[in-house]
Amino acid sequence: MSYKNFPMVSRVIFGRGSFNQLSEIIEPKRLNTNAPFIFFVDDVFKGNAWLMSRIPLSYQDKVIYVSANEEPKTEQIDQLVEDIILTFKERPSGIIGIGGGCLLDIAKAVSIMLNNDGESKDYQGWDLVKNPAVYHVGVPTISGTGAEVSRTTILTGPERKLGINSDYTPFDQVILDPELTKDVPKDQWFYTGMDCYVHCIESLNGTYLNTFSKTYGEKALELCKDIFLNNTLSVEESQDKLMMASWHGGMSIAYSQVGVCHALSYGLSYLLGIKHGIGNCIVFNHLEDYYPEGVALFKQMKETHNITLPQGVCADLSDKDFDVMIKVALSLEPLWENAIGKNWKKTITPETLKALYQKM
CATH class of the missing domain: 3.40.50.1970 (Rossmann fold)
Structure with missing residues (x-):
């Protein structure tokens, strides 16, 4: 090998x-x-x-x-x-x-x-x-x-x-x-922090997972839980820890890959120009079928910090628009293979993705 x-x-x-x-x-x-x-x-x-x-x-x-x-x-x-x-x-x-x-x-x-x-x-x-x-x-x-x-x-x-x-x-x-x-607005802090959190969830639940990725991913996830669910951290501790969570989360995907959320988020971003952090949040909110524990924890973090996500971003899209997003998402083959496995094309169809996008 x-x-x-x-x-x-x-x-x-x-x-x-x-x-x-x-x-x-x-x-x-x-x-x-x-x-x-x-x-x-x-x-x-x-x-x-x-x-x-x-x-x-x-x-x-x-x-x-x-x-x-x-x-x-x-x-x-x-x-x-x-x-x-x-x-x-x-x-x-x-x-x-x-x-x-x-x-x-x-x-x-x-x-x-x-x-x-x-x-x-x-x-x-x-x-x-x-x-x-x-x-x-x-x-x-x-x-x-x-x-x-x-x-x-x-x-x-x-x-x-x-x-x-x-x-x-x-x-x-x-x-x-x-x-x-120190001057990052609260919403932005949350969305970008969640990009890190999603990196961990997608890496740790992927088929590409190995001990290298797992070690970094677990540490980053532990830091994310501490930052987003623990009210006792000082501002400085929170800043220091999130900077290291970001580093470890990035390392966790270096030797593995991201998954369903990133693939769909790229589609949103390509068509609608939605920025990556908030795009991940909009998508991840609807992925309980793929990452049940990760999504439950995400919703808890969202509630803890009083974050309201945009609703209905795909409400007025045409079939052609959906096709554009679906094409972008499906082109990211390594992400789907990591998330679902080698036979991902059997379950991840344009119809599956359209139904997910329609919820957003």
Whole structure:
């Protein structure tokens, strides 16, 4: 049997205030004074002196603000890459993503595409990237997506929503500073935290499960229960633990795979532009047939934090719309195989998926 030989994030720093060490971490990687560091920053931090004053800019370095209101698109990545190539004399020394999953995915995708020809849509899939990415650093400012640790960067392309899954995708360096998550709005905190929770449930209940995934998944699940069901944690403890739950949840799917919820959520996101965290919540709420215990616990967490999910997001859709979502969801074959097994096509039919979408 042949085992997967997975890359990991090669360097990681954890601790409150560790963001202040960004300069000393990246400066040795500077190629020369004409090869800039490009900082992709979530535009919610525009005018936020507490964070922005700590970004170490010198020489040709540049901050590019990006909105995370929409999920990253392949055409957006191609445009950013083209702008960088046209603006600077030399390839960047490094790409630094500061923000949530969207910003981290953008940083990963741009760093790959700066060293690989063609369009980013050509690399959506598994192991299609030929050349190593430019040096890239991830600084999450919200916890849960696992984007800081995963070997994929999720992009919505012209045909589908699918990651660039490759050995060159993971960050070279990650800075885990829980202090950076202090201003996350409550709903957003819950939705993104639930992305982590769903990673655990799908990984731990999947047919791809192995001891590597299981060890990380169980730890992440234990942390999620502590964070979302225990009222005695301090704000700081909760922030620290969710940042580590996100890391462990991301690791749990590195060596296994996600499942039903993510497959359906990609369909919602592709057609309706619903963001990943909230999309997962909308879908997972209706998956008691697949993950009975996980969904029961999710509903308890939702109640504990007084979260109301959007209703009827699929109420006005045409048959054609449903077909588009179903096609996207069914194209994610490894997810279904992990969730249901090798013969998943016998039970997962377009009709099955349409009935699920109609409940949402």
